[in-house]
Amino acid sequence: MNYKYFQLNNECYLVIGKKRATIHNLLKREIIWLDEEQTKLALMFENGEKVDCNNSFIESLCQAGWGxxxxKKYYIDKIRTKNLFTQNMFYKERPIIYSCTLHLTNECNLNCNKCGNIYCPSCIKYEDNSLPQIDQLKVLITELKDYGLHEVVLAGGEVALYQQLEELIEYCVGNKLRVTVNTNGLIKVKADGKIQIILNIFSHEQLELVQKNYKETDNVFVILHDMKKETEFLNPTWRAVEKDTSLPEMKTATMRKLGVLEFNTTKFWNTCLCNRIHIMNNLDVVTCLGKTELIGNLKSDSLSSIVLKLYENQWKDTKAADDNNGCSLCEFRYSCTPCILTKKKEPCNLV
Known part of the structure; x- marks a missing residue:
């Protein structure tokens, strides 16, 4: 027996679950999943108790350079991106809206069979069919700039069917905002290098038409929904990603291996929602396009009150704080990929 204090390095974080634990090495971007016996031992050394350093688990951590x-017991100041003392200040910094998604219309010229059944959609049909007035949108964008707005995402339905789309794009570009147009590509959106085009592709036939429309356009990002091995046929200047429209399975193999910034951000904020606002065609503000929970309406509620609700109730809605699905008891709560807002079809077998 060789009882000593064992301590993890400052870049290594122990995350305790209901029965098991993980250790994240934020500099190496590696993760170790502990069994129940290793978890008990990890709890002991994290609580400042002496442990048998001849134990094979402790020896493996030492050999890997993780601790x-x-x-003697030393104070280890963990690597972090946020000054903990600022969390207790009386004065709080103003929330920042970095990105705004504007859902402009429910009208669509594709009407694919996946409509309404896509995990994390980028286009939906909302319950209200009213169209936003261009003057209302311009005023709204001006107000959002006071919150640090940097990017505007234009979506639908099919956004190209919104008659004043070009005017809105010109207004955003004139205000030094980055503009992304989320479209199915069947109607060509004028792109002169000042905006980014995101093409949502659902079939081979659609892909052929889209490639003709945008063959001269370089700043294009393609999302291939449930389509495999199609990237080799695309314009070589385009970026592309294959996306499964169904709810992702929760497997240890798909868990994210986090760096310093991602780990510390995920601990405190919902990284999908933080610093973002989603505004529908009737000026409803919702959680996101994948979960249209109503936050407020900009016709009746002030922007400041809505931003405060987003900040307090949505941006801080993390897996670590979620008791309903058991996520807060899971050792993978910071590295799990499926969205916390999606209702699970089956209980997660990792918890």
Missing amino acids: FSSE
């Missing part, structure tokens, strides 16, 4: 043993 060290010593006769």
